[in-house]
Amino acid sequence: MKRERLRAPDLAILSAADRVTLQLEQQRALWDRGFTRRRFLAGAGMVAAASLGSQLVTSRHAFAAPGTGTGKTLVSVFLRGGLDGLSAVVPRNNARYLDARPGVGVRDAELLALDAVFGLHPAMQPLHPYWQSGQLAFVHAVGSPDANRDHFAAQALIERGNSTLTSPTGWLDRVLEIDGPGTTFRAVCEGPTVTRALRGTQSTVAMTGIDSLKFTNPAVNISTALRSLYTGLDNPVEGLMDTMIRAVADAGPIRAQDPTWAPRPEYTADPFGYALADIARLVKANAGLRVATVDIGGWDLHSNQGTSSGGQMVEHLTNLSRNVAAFGTDLGDRIGDVTLVAMSEFGRRLAQNTSGGTDHGFGGLMMLLGGGVNGGLVHGSWPGLEPTALVNGDLAVRNDCRDVLGEAAQRTLNLGSLGTVFPGHQVRPLGVMR
Amino acid sequence: MLPLVSELPAAASAGSVLSSDPDLHLLRRATFGPTPALLADIRQRGRDAWLEEQLSPDQIDDTLVNTLLPKFPLISAPLSTLNGLAQPRTAGLELIKATMARQIWSRRQLFEIMVDFWSNHLNVFALQSDTHLTKPIEDRAVIRPNAMGRFVDLLLADAKSPAMLNYLDNAKSKIPTPNENYGRELLQLHTVGPTGFTEADVKNSALVLTGRSVAPGGEFLYKPTWHFVGPVRVMGWSASNASTSAGLSTGDDYVSYLARHEQTALLLSRKLAIRFVSDNPPQTLVDRLAGVFLDSNTAIVPWLRALFQAPEFAASVGQKTRRPLEDVVATVRVLGIGPPPARDLSDMERLRVNATNLGMQPLTAYPPTGFSDVAAGWWSIGGLLGRCNWHRLMARGHLPTLPRPPLSALIAGAPMTTHGEMADRLTVSLTGQTFRPDHREALLGYAGLSSAQPYDKRLVDRWLRDLTELVLNSPYMGLR
Secondary structure, three states, rough: OOOOOOOOHOOOHHHHHHHHHHHHHHHHHOOOOOOHHHHHHHHHOOOOOOOOOOOOOOOOOOOOOOOOOOOEEEEEEEEEOOHHHHHHHEEOOOHHHHOOOHHHHHHHHHOOOOOOOOOOOHHHHHHHHHHHHHEEEEEEEEOOOOOOOHHHHHHHHHOOOOOOOOOOOHHHHHHHHOOOOOOOEEEEOOOOOOOOHOOOOOOEEEEEHHHOOOOOOOOOOHHHHHHHHOOOOOOOOOOHHHHHHHHHHHHHHHHHOOOOOOOOOOOOOHHHHHHHHHHHHHHHHOOOOOOEEEEOOOOOOOOOOEEEOOHHHHHHHHHHHHHHHHHHHHHHHHHHHEEEEEEEEOOOOOOOOOOOOOHHHHHEEEEEEOOEEEOOOOOOOOOOOOOHOOOOOOOOOOOHHHHHHHHHHHHHHHOOOOOOOOOOOOOOOOOOEO | OOOHHHHOOOOOEEEEEEEOOOOHHHHHHHHHOOOHHHHHHHHOOOHOOOOHHHHHHOOOOHHHHHHHHHOOOOHHHHHHHOOOOOOOOHHHHHHHHHHHHHHOOOOOOHHHHHHHHHHHHOOOOOHHHOOOOHHHHHHHHHHHHHHHOEEHHHHHOOOOOOHHHHHHHHHHHOOOOOOOOHHHHHHHHOOOOOHHOOOHHHHHHHHHOOOEEEEEOOOOOEEEOOOOOEEEEEEEEEEOOOOOOOHHHHHHHHHHHHHHOOOHHHHHHHHHHHHHHHOOOHHHHHHHHHHHHHHOOOEHHHHHHHOOOOOOHHOOOOOEOOHHHHHHHHHHHHHOOOOOOOOOOOOHHHHHHHHHOOOOOOOOOOOOOOOOOOHOOOOOHHHHHHHHHHHHHHHHHOOOOOOOOHHHHHOOOOOOEEEEHHHHHHHHHOOOOOOHHHHHHHHHHHHHOOOOOOOOOOHHHHHHHHHHHHHOHHHHHHOO
């Protein structure tokens, strides 16, 4: 535990604060015997609510000094709402596709070249150089084979890495468990709350950028008092205050490396651009970041999706591509230490509806970017769009998203074994990593 | 026959720091935050009388809020006025501020919680271009009139609400290939839940609802020529659906079927128990509530009464947490801050921005699932830090245009002899209870004080703001 520097006005009350600290340590010795949390979970039947504070599990806490941070980073981007994969990576010269999508379909002449079967939506042009340099790959017809077309359930299946919704913790939480202890910032969720993929027993910092981790109360002994008040609660918020105080303390030295930091102009001035910029900042500051998550919503385009030359889909794909490309530029050489994997809960129906949109479908699209990605390829098997290949009128799920996530995590973070990251599922790598 | 609330034993939840005082427990759950005045009221009248009054909101005099609402004229303005707005977004923003004002100052506290509950269950994002004018109308014509009525009436009204029909795209849904968004979410989110039906059911659901649309002026409009004609079947319901003219009544029959479905009763009862009892409520309670819901033809008042009379409710002290919006509202309430006295609504805007910064501006959950109602959805490092910084502002006079008593009122009364007495008085004012002894010492220790010390007014005056901030940061405020 770092010792806060004392300021002059607070010296007068040191003795009282120290008294409290001593009581707190004695009390914690009692509670830390695993008594609190286990009894709470059993008593209240709260199997789904692991400790939100999680200091019980993560024992080692150290800020890696600049230049000493090693290890690589997995960045999980969740496109909330159901990305229309058939608009992003388009089957070329496919009569089934064009017939089903007279308004929203993208014609071959407009596509950027990928391979013999697929072309890239023109709005994703900023990412095309990464395809050409072999750092960008896609997986089509991918998803959770057990998903239905419900946003919440389909997202939860992917984020919990399970074939049922019974597993209470997220797949990235279990990845961290295998990865072992790390720094305060080893797991960061860019956003106001912890995403389902990271919920569980491992400590995660949820924040809207490291610049936001500033406590406006300047008194040093507030930490002692707050820690004490969050001790012995028999509630999952037990310990969260302690994690918060450590994160605030450790954020300072990282910010100090670049006090005038601002996102590069290539990013868009919105939460998604800011989140990716902040992740790049943490990587470059050697903060010990292992896993980061960021969300981007707005993909549930049931109506007015637009055409290939303009409209909502073009705006969303442009925003996504511009920011992910900016992330790659921002990382520079460090792109070799990072794998970004983007996913969505499901794809959209093959046929557009009468309001110029697409409804919830099945098979979706994943995207990977990074130095270790086996890029320039659309991985996995492709079922095609013939009527017999469709499932309820939709692109089938031919590739299991867990195989992609598992391979990306294992190879990026150099995990020996994936253990029970995906309960009941044996990961079969598709070769998305080199 | 269920026991009266007052007949249940005061069940302590093992290990919780929250007091198991049943009056306080009920107020923490059935209001947006207890206040000393509310606690005195329930102690005087008893829990049963207090709850019965809350279950009949029309009988509660709400003069304060009724005199405040004219400051938000757009929430009651006719569509013609709204359509003439140069900046339509102001209508949605005004509704959000009025919603927070009602949560803070209305005496119909349980009613406001139910308005929040149903607004979230039937979520509509209030700030998009095709909802910011119609959401205020939905709030006053669909949600509020039915929030304590019958669910079947609420759902029937919602299925004709322009805000909902725009938000979930049904306004554009027509033959031959309907938009499935509302037809699917009506099943999955609003009624029977994610299981028990097929993709064919979803497609039929969308077909039944074709034609329910919105006129250019923002009124509900059924468009017969857009309606699918022919046999339709969803789960155990079917209709010949033989004419476009009967399309609307066929749809109402379908919506009524879903509202009264057993799976709906279970889904809603679980959600209600998560709202009021715990993040993972006992199945026995959920089953029993579902029975009450079905037996009373989806009436909401008997359902709520059964919940508050349940032993599972009594035994759940401290198992819920305050979400960010509930924290913002409860903080304003417990500090005794009054409504804006003049036309100046800048502090209502500050309140809205504060809720937004904490991630929970009311009526603005973007996905149709609405806001999460469990601790894991909200309690994070950034979220906790945001709350602490908000409490510091509030203890230091944030919201300067709103009238407020001095902090010294929190410890007013007979002369005090020790700092321990002062701490007890402060925590009782702000949280309704004294702190556990070690927590009380931690609180006082922050100011360099301790319980046994003789009361020193000069020291307490100097530290009262900081002590108030720390009490607001404590789990006695964060848990409920």
